[in-house]
Amino acid sequence: MRRERLQIFLKENLLTLLTISGVIIGIVLGIGLRAVPAEGEKWSPRDVSYISFIGDLFLRMLKALILPLIITSLISAVGSLDLSLSGKIGGRAVLYYITTTIMAVILGIVLVVVVQPGKGADASSGNITAETRNVTTTDTLLDLVRNMFSPNLVQACLQQYQTVLTPPKDNPNEPDLNLWSVSGKYTDGMNIIGLVVAAIVFGIALSALKEEVLIVLKFFQQFSHATMKVTGWVIWLSPIGVLFLITAKLLEMDDLGVVFGKLGLYFAVTAGGILFHGFVILPALFFIFTRQNPVRFVGNMSQAIATAFGTSSSSATLPVTMQCLEEKNNIDPRVSRFVLPIGATINMDGTALYEAVAAIFIAQLRGLSLSFGNIVAISITATAASIGAAGIPQAGLVTLVMVLDTVGLPAEDVSLIIAVDWLLDRFRTVVNVLGDSYGAAIVAHYSQKELTAIPTNESNGKVQRNSMGQSSETVLFEERL
Numbered sequence: 001m002r003r004e005r006l007q008i009f010l011k012e013n014l015l016t017l018l019t020i021s022g023v024i025i026g027i028v029l030g031i032g033l034r035a036v037p038a039e040g041e042k043w044s045p046r047d048v049s050y051i052s053f054i055g056d057l058f059l060r061m062l063k064a065l066i067l068p069l070i071i072t073s074l075i076s077a078v079g080s081l082d083l084s085l086s087g088k089i090g091g092r093a094v095l096y097y098i099t100t101t102i103m104a105v106i107l108g109i110v111l112v113v114v115v116q117p118g119k120g121a122d123a124s125s126g127n128i129t130a131e132t133r134n135v136t137t138t139d140t141l142l143d144l145v146r147n148m149f150s151p152n153l154v155q156a157c158l159q160q161y162q163t164v165l166t167p168p169k170d171n172p173n174e175p176d177l178n179l180w181s182v183s184g185k186y187t188d189g190m191n192i193i194g195l196v197v198a199a200i201v202f203g204i205a206l207s208a209l210k211e212e213v214l215i216v217l218k219f220f221q222q223f224s225h226a227t228m229k230v231t232g233w234v235i236w237l238s239p240i241g242v243l244f245l246i247t248a249k250l251l252e253m254d255d256l257g258v259v260f261g262k263l264g265l266y267f268a269v270t271a272g273g274i275l276f277h278g279f280v281i282l283p284a285l286f287f288i289f290t291r292q293n294p295v296r297f298v299g300n301m302s303q304a305i306a307t308a309f310g311t312s313s314s315s316a317t318l319p320v321t322m323q324c325l326e327e328k329n330n331i332d333p334r335v336s337r338f339v340l341p342i343g344a345t346i347n348m349d350g351t352a353l354y355e356a357v358a359a360i361f362i363a364q365l366r367g368l369s370l371s372f373g374n375i376v377a378i379s380i381t382a383t384a385a386s387i388g389a390a391g392i393p394q395a396g397l398v399t400l401v402m403v404l405d406t407v408g409l410p411a412e413d414v415s416l417i418i419a420v421d422w423l424l425d426r427f428r429t430v431v432n433v434l435g436d437s438y439g440a441a442i443v444a445h446y447s448q449k450e451l452t453a454i455p456t457n458e459s460n461g462k463v464q465r466n467s468m469g470q471s472s473e474t475v476l477f478e479e480r481l
């Protein structure tokens with residue numbers, strides 16, 4: 001009897017167990033292999049690239065899914081809801097995103113002000129220099145809004161807009177960035193927020209036109225099913241993919257000791273805060289609002305958690321997050337496919353907390369005393385910086401420049417914390433992904449009644465067929481045509 005139960009458990013949780021083993025083996029292997037070269041020597045970049053090869057393939061497959069998944073899931077979800085309901089669901093999601101992001105920022109500020117990790121610490125940045133660019137907070141925010149409205153959707157799949165500041169010719173050392181001249185350029189990287197906005201608008205149009213465009217809606221729904229099917233296959237590679245990603249990253253790092261050395265307290269405060277938010281505060285909110293068991297919920301998300309940890313990218317993890325939410329936590333796909341792509345783009349609790357802690361830590365290092373007004377300004381820009389950060393590795397480090405700018409700290413100061421950023425990034429990505437997932441579950445819970453009132457012609461991507469082998473959808477669809 002017991003054996004049977006164990007067998008069922010193993011069968012149901014095989015992939016999760018394999019992925020967790022992948023993370024653990026990756027860490028052990030990475031630390032173990034670091035000891036292989038002679039004392040003081042490092043693995044060559046070429047050797048590391050061989051080790052990261054498999055992980056890289058996994059990452060490439062996930063990245064390939066982002067574009068079709070975001071577009072088709074948003075269009076099919078928004079298109080299948082009526083306008084007032086999608087407004088309500090969107091409104092609930094945004095309310096959740098804003099509230100939890102602000103909670104994360106406040107938690108971060110309280111921790112860093114109480115513990116004071118930057119007091120008396122050594123402000124030398126060692127030999128690590130960060131590549132930074134000069135930006136003002138206003139330009140970053142305006143760029144975010146500009147990118148929402150991409151003039152060319154094909155270009156949005158490849159590039160995004162960025163304001164460039166150039167110092168005046170007669171005074172190249174001008175400290176006031178507002179006196180620099182302004183121009184714009186397109187930089188490489190998918191403009192996800194532009195695509196999200198375009199897909200939502202297109203979905204709304206489909207919903208407004210109803211029966212007239214049923215065939216287009218069907219197309220996107222079925223495209224979305226097919227993408228999720230591919231995701232289901234790619235997920236089986238996650239144990240091995242995550243293993244190699246983690247091993248290679250550990251081999252690449254300069255000095256692991258630094259994590260627990262000079263920046264130890266900063267690391268502990270930030271990681272502790274991020275994990276507390278993701279594994280205590282958010283689950284508590286989930287329980288309060290839904291009365292469901294958060295432990296089981298998190299357990300069901302473990303695939304997504306491991307992938308977020310391995311890839312450091314919430315966008316690349318999105319396909320896995322969606323799969324775990326729909327297949328394991330049984331969240332209505334009309335909610336998950338609508339709110340997850342938006343969440344993965346703008347809702348980043350881990351990043352928000354980190355931005356606030358990092359900026360105040362650097363100010364403490366520099367011996368800057370912050371007024372209450374400064375702290376309020378930091379919390380507002382930290383929230384904005386987390387919204388502006390893309391779901392890609394270390395995007396938070398780039399937008400941190402904008403938070404530093406509000407208290408007059410130079411962009412180069414990010415080099416003070418860069419040594420541990422690769423590891424903190426993994427923790428914040430995990431919590432960013434968890435935050436989106438809890439949000440989708442809470443919104444789905446509150447939208448349940450309204451959703452059941454709307455007949456769905458789509459049941460979790462699983463199509464029911466009649467004796468002719470035709471799906472009920474096909475019959476309904478053909479009748480309508």
Ligand code: ASP
Nearest residue numbers: 313314391392394395396
């Ligand atoms: N890597 C994070 C993410 O993808 C963003 C960040 O750098 O904080 O969610």
